[in-house]
Amino acid sequence: MSCTELLKKELKKEFPSIDKDLQNYVEGVLSSADDFETSEEIYDAIGEILHEVTSDKTENDIRLLCNRFHSILHPQSNGKVKPQMRKILAAPVNLGEMAAELNSNMEEMTSIWVQGRTDVSKVDAKKLEKAEAKLQQKLEKREGAKTTTTAAPVLQTASASQVLSKKDAKIDAKGQSRSMDIRIENFDVAFGDKVLLQGADLNLSYGRRYGFCGRNGLGKSTLLRMISSKQLQIPSHISILHVEQEVVGDDTIALDSVLECDEKLNELWRREKELSKDPSKADELTEVYQELQLLEADKAPARASIILAGLGFTKEMQAAATKTFSGGWRMRLALARALFSRPDLLMLDEPSNMLDIKAIIWLEKYLQNWPSTLLVVSHDRNFLDTVPTDILYLHSQRIDAYKGNYENFVKTRAERLKSQRREYEAQMAHRAHVQEFIDRFRYNANRAASVQSKIKMLEKLPELKPVEKDFEVTLKFPEVEVLQPPVITLDEVAFRYPNTDRTIFSGVCLGGNSESRICIVGENGQGKTTLLKIIMGILTPTSGFVRHHRGLKFGYFSQHHVDQLDMNVNCVELLQNEFPGRPIEEYRRQLGSFGISGDMALQVVASLSGGQKSRVAFAKMSMANPNFLILDEPSNHLDIETIEALGKACAKFQGGVILVSHDERLIRMICNELWVCGGGTVRSIEGGFDEYRRIVEAEIEAASK
Structure with a gap:
């Protein structure tokens, strides 16, 4: 070959x-x-x-x-540089004659080829010495890397245990349980030596939609895996589907991949095909037809197609083999299969991460009519305000349940904490008053009975714990000098990949300055990331011009930024390797400004949660002191509190910000200008995100008719 x-x-x-x-x-x-x-x-x-x-x-x-x-x-090089070809001379060469001739013609040659210079060195001796020391340090580091290999960190695994009711276990074993509610009581979940949940309870009522939230790294995703893997037991007659793995790519077309996930429907279709060949099986065939009618099998392909279309699959894509799709689209396909199969308990982990804004809005509307039980982990504030009927809040190794959406949860929790704080303070004041009486009359024989009564009363008082304080997340970007406008100018910019006819966009005339808070939206594949790379000069436009202020320095947080961190070192070492020669305190201070402090700063990066890794990536990006931030989907792994902190940090930043995001809350916090990618161009729209959402909802409404 x-x-x-x-x-x-x-x-x-x-x-x-x-x-x-x-x-x-x-x-x-x-x-x-x-x-x-x-x-x-x-x-x-x-x-x-x-x-x-x-x-x-x-x-x-x-x-x-x-x-x-x-x-x-270069099969002969085995990854090495190709050796230079040897040149065989036709006759011997006299090097002495060549040298003499060279000397005689040196003056003439110098005038033609050699730049004139003085013999006095213009090199700064101190800078030269510093550069040589830096080079030596790099060489030593490279040699050390060759001789020693860093052992990969040993990642711990999760485990779960629970107290089972013997009565419920017997009923379930006999197949007598008919309740579709789920109760997992008094259970523990640990991740290696770290206890995530202890003595916790989880109660899910059939037909309710639960939003599961809490800070990064507390065990939300781990709990979903414990349920789906049956390490935490629920009644065996309840079907579970946890959307976590992407669909395996093969020759099956996308629409058939969705249809085949309904095992009961596919079994009936298979029996129908077999029985229709045997005239003697007419009665059985009639029964199969009746079951198919009850399941509305004739509407199944249309229902599958509607789900796929809502998640962004065109008619052509629905007819394409699953192996032709990227991982992101296969995850959408896995979500489509789950929505089509309608399990008794559907568990979704950050479903909005894989979707663009149009698909998120469609999914929000679709899940509002979900018929069975839904448990969804999400940090999308708008999603949690729109979809759930209940909120489950994970904190302090337990799960608290709240009725209503996320907005209602915030209000109710604030009132609950205020009430608990008042009750705790009142009890502390009462205890102090009673203790003062005991201390005052402890040795008074006439008051001995009263003192003993007070002591017993104190012992009987319920012991209240102080109300936990919410740890406030703060993110702080570096202070930078404000650049005078214009900072970035795009003039009639067009782009298509070389040697192709596919134009991504054209006629783009936009710009930004240090006060800009620009949000770029649009469906996946419309060129949002391509536009960012053209703005930064990573890609060159096919036509038109991109002009930058001469003092411009970008800070780029890409979708793959977290994946590209060195997972085998701790957080301090990671910054030390990227920016060597600074005091340890400076690295720790930088990490601390993004919420990575204390022992966490000394943890191996691989052991951190997705949100914690994102904060490390922010710290790394900011240590170079950029004066213009380019943020491509920065909220994918962040919890709600950190997303809020990111929005506030961007608002305070003295440089410009360009954001690509599908998080409506973050867009509304930051945006003062909205750019929409689509239709072969990029345009700024009046009315901001409200106008864009109205346009998208109108498109979804028109497509559903």
């Missing part, structure tokens, strides 16, 4: 859904093996384009793929 065929096969295997034009472009770039002596040169040429094809692969994944491309192009 030729190199070209091997490259084509490798590219198609890694990116089954790659656009044909992009595929031709990448293959064209790689067609000239002599242009690339190292895999790093291949990455520089096509790395950014491969990142655009899919959001599932990290930078490390793309670099490994470029290594494989280099091995195919």
